Amino acid sequence: MTGNPANLLTIFGATGDLAQRMLLPSLYGLQRDGLLPKDLRILGTARSELDAQGFRDSVAATIEQRVAAGESDEASIRDLLERLDYCAAAVDDEASMNALADAIAKARNGDVVYHLSTAPRFYAPICEALGQRGLGGAGTRVLLEKPIGHDLASSIAINDGVTRVFDEDRVFRVDHYLGKEGVQNLISLRFGNALFEPLWNARHIEQVQITVAETVGVEGRGGYYDSSGAMRDMLQNHLLQLLCLTAMEPPAHFDPSAVRNEKLKVLRSLRLIGRNEVGSESVAGQYTAGAVDGVAVPGYLSDLGHASHTETFVALRAHIDNWRWSGVPFYLRTGKRMPRRCTEIYLQFRAVPHSIFATSGVRVEPNAMVILLQPEERIQLTLMHKTPGLDRNGLRLAQVALDLDVDEQFAAHRRRLSYERLYLDAIEGNGTLFVRRDETEAAWQWVDAIFDGWKASGSTPKPYPAGTWGPSSAVAMIERHGHSWRE
Structure with missing residues (x-):
């Protein structure tokens, strides 16, 4: 825990796309359920x-x-709006x-959370501007959206700029996948x-596949995406975080340092x-x-409007060189314009070490x-x-699935947007679900x-x-090793 619960949330980029899609609806969900601190003020700026x-x-x-419509409540909307204020500003405009x-000094009455929902190139300048005005000291923390940089060098430069004003334990790097219930x-x-942990190792597991597939294209974000691509946009953060949570050793405690230390060990073992x-x-790959x-859809170059060698698909065969996972391939795959959306x-x-059914022609999967x-x-x-029947022509086996439908099992519980949890944790100063600097740089x-x-x-x-x-080369890559993608 870092500091006390904040009483001011300042959102930079409060009129942007992320704010419209995720941040404001998440704050509304918390307001409706009475989870926001009573005295919390929200200051938007852009x-x-x-x-x-x-x-x-x-x-x-x-x-x-x-x-x-079923979740809209007029009183909750009104209560949220009463918390809001706004101040237009640009980091390169001294007066604004x-x-x-x-406005921040006037609204502040305790800890402050700054959420930088802007392009990463503005992170260091915004933090510098806050520091120059005495707004980055004790009792403040800052949320940064991914990607933190374009490569290792730019990531280090951004992190250096931010941590000149905010100590590392007050920097909360957001990967919204970590706020998802399933993650x-x-x-x-x-x-x-x-039941599972004793089997979660190379002795019992043959291969692991992690897939994040999207059916959408660049959806009007061509400028950003073309400078990023699937590797920087999805794999460097989302897929590697999923890999870490799948492969990490048991942390001693469920607290920020312990969890993030174990994730870092995985990244350094790759x-x-x-x-x-x-x-x-x-x-x-790049979709055509x-x-x-x-529904017929155009190719990436048509969406973009010019020639490009940016990848919209990446598949990797990764290895974690440690005691638990030695020899187990981790196949990572992400792409746009896939047949179905899934994570x-x-x-x-x-396989079982010896099949007692082999002589009867039964295949054990x-x-x-x-x-x-x-x-x-x-x-x-x-x-x-066993397939039901009298087995007069021999025993028959079939694969069956034990299926836990989480949505059905917990139907009485509302599925929350990932930023609801992330905002609450940031307001309370809990960094467990945020990414530490050394994780980010090891991934880069x-x-x-x-x-x-x-x-x-x-x-x-x-x-x-x-x-x-x-x-097709992604299929060939995995099949060379006797495996197949799950589709």
């Missing part, structure tokens, strides 16, 4: 020239548009930043059940995929015209566990089971080696039709 009432009107319209500083349930599944390995251990859900972790267990995180949350465990170091390998080999993304599971 370049947009609005007054306080104009911002409140905009927030009301956003909630009406983004919140389901002075006005913002005055946190992964920790509960592993470390809260004696075998580098460098110039000699990228050809066999990585595949980059095709069809998703029966899932698939663990295939090793390996057990597997599938942890689905979105669009629905469920856990499936596939087992071999690993990813940079892959980029260096691609550049050295002159490789460019392989085309794949929209609505498919990526280039």
Whole structure:
């Protein structure tokens, strides 16, 4: 825990896309359920020239548009709007930043959380401006959105700029996947059940697949995405965080330092995929015209409007060189314009050491566990089971699934947006679900080696039709090792 519960949340970029889609609806959800501190004030700031009432009107319209009709409550909307204020500011405009500083000082009556929902290039300048005005000392903390930089060097520069004003334990780096219920349930599944943890190692697990697939294209974010690509946008943060939670050792306690120390050990155990390995251990792709859900969609270059070698798909074969996971391949895959939207972790267990059914022609398939995180949350465990019948022609087995539908099991509980939990933790100073600086930089170091390998080999993304599971070379990469993607 860092400091006391905050009584002021200041959102930079309060009129931007992330605020409209996630931040404001999340604050509304917390308000409606009575979870926001009674005296919390929310100060929005952006370049947009609005007054306080104009911002409140905009927030009301956003909630009406983004919140389901059955969850909309007029009294809760009114109570949220009463917490809001607004001050237009730009970090390169001295007068407006002075006005913002005055507004913060006036509203502050305790700890302050600054949420920088802006482009990462503004993080250090904003923090510097806050520090110059005496607004970055004890009792303040700052939330940073991913990606933290474009590579290791830029990540270090941003982190250096931020930590000149905010001590590391007051810097909360957001990966919104860590706020998802299913991602946190992964920790509960592993470390809260004696059944699974003894099997969670190379002795019993054959392979692990982590897939984050999107059906959408760049959706009007072409400028940002083309400078980022699938590797920086998704794999460097989301997939590697899922990898860490899947592979980490049990932390001594469920607290920020213990959890993040174990994640860091995983990142530092990842075998580098460098110039000699990228050809066999990585595949980059870029979608072309095709069809998703029966609807024709254009290719990436048409969406973008110009030539580009940016990857919209990445598949990797990773290895964690430690005692628990030695020899187990971790296949990571993410892409746009995939056949279905899903985030899932698939663990295939090793085959039984000896099949007593082999002489009768019965094939025994390996057990597997599938942890689905979105669009629905469920856990499936596939087992071999006798097919009902008299077996006059011999015993028959079939794979069956033990299926826990989390949404059905906990139907009485509302599914929360990830930022609801992240905001509460930041307001209370709990950093467990946020990413530490050394994690971010270790992830960049690993990813940079892959980029260096691609550049050295002159490789460019392989085309794949929209609505498919990526280039054929991604299939070849995994099948060379006797495995197949789960589709």
